[in-house]
Amino acid sequence: xxxxxxxxxxxxxxxxxxxxxxxxxxxxxxxxxxxxxxxxxxxxxxxxxxxxxxxxxxxxxxxxxxxxxxxxxxxxxxxxxxxxxxxxxxxxxxxxxxxxxxxxxxxxxxxxxxxxxxxxxxxxxxxxxxxxxxxxxxxxxxxxxxxxxxxxxxxxxxxxxxxxxxxxxxxxxxxxxxxxxxxxxxxxxxxxxxxxxxxxxxxxxxxxxxxxxxxxxxxxxxxxxxxxxxxxxxxxxxxxxxxxxxxxxxxxxxxxxxxxxxxxxxxxxxxxxxxxxxxxxxxxxxxxxxxxxxxxxxxxxxxxxxxxxxxxxxxxxxxxxxxxxxxxxxxxxxxxxxxxxxxxxxxxxxxxxxxxxxxxxxxxxxxxxxxxxxxxxxxxxxxxxxxxxxxxxxxxxxxxxxxxxxxxxxxxxxxxxxxxxxxxxxxxxxxxxxxxxxxxxxxxxxxxxxxxx
Numbered sequence: 001x002x003x004x005x006x007x008x009x010x011x012x013x014x015x016x017x018x019x020x021x022x023x024x025x026x027x028x029x030x031x032x033x034x035x036x037x038x039x040x041x042x043x044x045x046x047x048x049x050x051x052x053x054x055x056x057x058x059x060x061x062x063x064x065x066x067x068x069x070x071x072x073x074x075x076x077x078x079x080x081x082x083x084x085x086x087x088x089x090x091x092x093x094x095x096x097x098x099x100x101x102x103x104x105x106x107x108x109x110x111x112x113x114x115x116x117x118x119x120x121x122x123x124x125x126x127x128x129x130x131x132x133x134x135x136x137x138x139x140x141x142x143x144x145x146x147x148x149x150x151x152x153x154x155x156x157x158x159x160x161x162x163x164x165x166x167x168x169x170x171x172x173x174x175x176x177x178x179x180x181x182x183x184x185x186x187x188x189x190x191x192x193x194x195x196x197x198x199x200x201x202x203x204x205x206x207x208x209x210x211x212x213x214x215x216x217x218x219x220x221x222x223x224x225x226x227x228x229x230x231x232x233x234x235x236x237x238x239x240x241x242x243x244x245x246x247x248x249x250x251x252x253x254x255x256x257x258x259x260x261x262x263x264x265x266x267x268x269x270x271x272x273x274x275x276x277x278x279x280x281x282x283x284x285x286x287x288x289x290x291x292x293x294x295x296x297x298x299x300x301x302x303x304x305x306x307x308x309x310x311x312x313x314x315x316x317x318x319x320x321x322x323x324x325x326x327x328x329x330x331x332x333x334x335x336x337x338x339x340x341x342x343x344x345x346x347x348x349x350x351x352x353x354x355x356x357x358x359x360x361x362x363x364x365x366x367x368x369x370x371x372x373x374x375x376x377x378x379x380x381x382x383x384x385x386x387x388x389x390x391x392x393x394x395x396x397x398x399x400x401x402x403x404x405x406x407x408x409x410x411x412x413x414x415x416x417x418x419x420x421x422x423x424x425x426x427x428x429x430x431x432x433x434x435x436x437x438x439x440x441x442x443x444x445x446x447x448x449x450x451x452x453x
Contacts, residue, residue: 023208030209036202
């Protein structure tokens with residue numbers, strides 16, 4: 001029993017159950033626990049930017065080839081575009097089959113769009129030029145301060161290129177400093193992860209306390225369609241992973257079950273990004289591939305969000321009695337291909353994308369976006385799991401495509417996923433204990449002698 005309860009996965013499940021119970025029995029108290037989950041996510045977010053910088057720089061420097069960076073980046077973008085377009089099409093198919101908004105007969109004039117304004121804070125989706133310019137930081141410090149992952153990624157690639165040009169033999173201190181910084185950050189993440197069950201408890205209590213369990217029945221058809229389409233898409237991901245790499249998606253999920261449980265409990269995939277990157281490396285993907293594909297995927301490969309956006313667009317049209325033609329549905333996909341990119345980090349991005357899509361199609365009242373307010377938060381689990389799993393599969397496939405995957409190591413790691421995860425956790429614990437028990441350095445011993453005198 002002690003061994004079972006010491007598992008982070010079990011702790012997170014227990015915390016989620018307790019949080020759900022507290023939020024249901026004492027809704028106001030559950031709502032007040034929102035800062036608990038938000039605080040944990042902030043603790044992880046504060047180290048993501050320097051972690052990505054160190055991982056990318058060290059990976060490229062060790063590979064010693066900038067051309068591989070360009071190849072990996074291009075192949076990742078091609079894969080992202082194909083897969084997200086397929087996810088958008090799957091959402092449309094599910095919407096046409098299930099008809100989640102049919103029969104609601106909502107009068108658009110009765111809808112209050114003020115809730116959408118509160119979610120979006122008046123933001124608009126950036127155009128193509130603005131999006132590209134936003135990828136370039138105004139200052140190196142600003143990229144880290146604002147936690148802009150694409151900006152940090154661009155800075156890391158340029159820094160690694162400069163480091164390779166100068167030569168590692170001429171700047172060994174710089175390289176070792178960045179490499180050791182990454183190791184220190186992983187230590188910090190290990191400390192923060194001990195708070196994960198508390199964060200999940202607070203997040204679940206807030207979710208149930210604010211929205212209640214009754215909202216599940218109100219949007220039952222939409223929820224069922226979204227989760228069903230996501231489940232089908234995950235099966236497709238498993239087939240792709242097996243076809244391209246010969247690896248099992250089920251075994252990978254078992255290997256990373258703690259990270260997925262935490263992502264679901266906190267409704268955030270960013271909080272598990274560092275640990276997921278580490279496990280992808282353990283599963284045979286080279287450091288530079290992981291460092292390039294995963295952060296880029298957080299902006300360009302939002303598979304779960306793509307399914308949700310196309311399905312939600314059909315739900316809005318059906319709810320207000322608008323029948324979209326095939327041509328209009330193709331327009332929906334084309335618009336969402338553009339508006340779904342770079343959604344990460346934009347407040348109320350889903351509502352902005354839906355508003356832009358409704359305006360582009362021209363027959364769906366923009367006020368109909370307010371119909372999604374009650375269901376949006378319930379979709380977080382679907383979006384988080386599908387987005388996260390999609391990025392992990394993308395990392396494996398792009399790594400294999402570019403020769404950056406060690407198949408033998410991947411098979412060995414995933415052959416016994418639970419044992420591999422426990423071994424990895426044991427190594428972290430042993431390293432932490434070793435550091436704590438390490439003898440004082442000569443400098444510290446000298447300082448102690450001076451103090452005793």
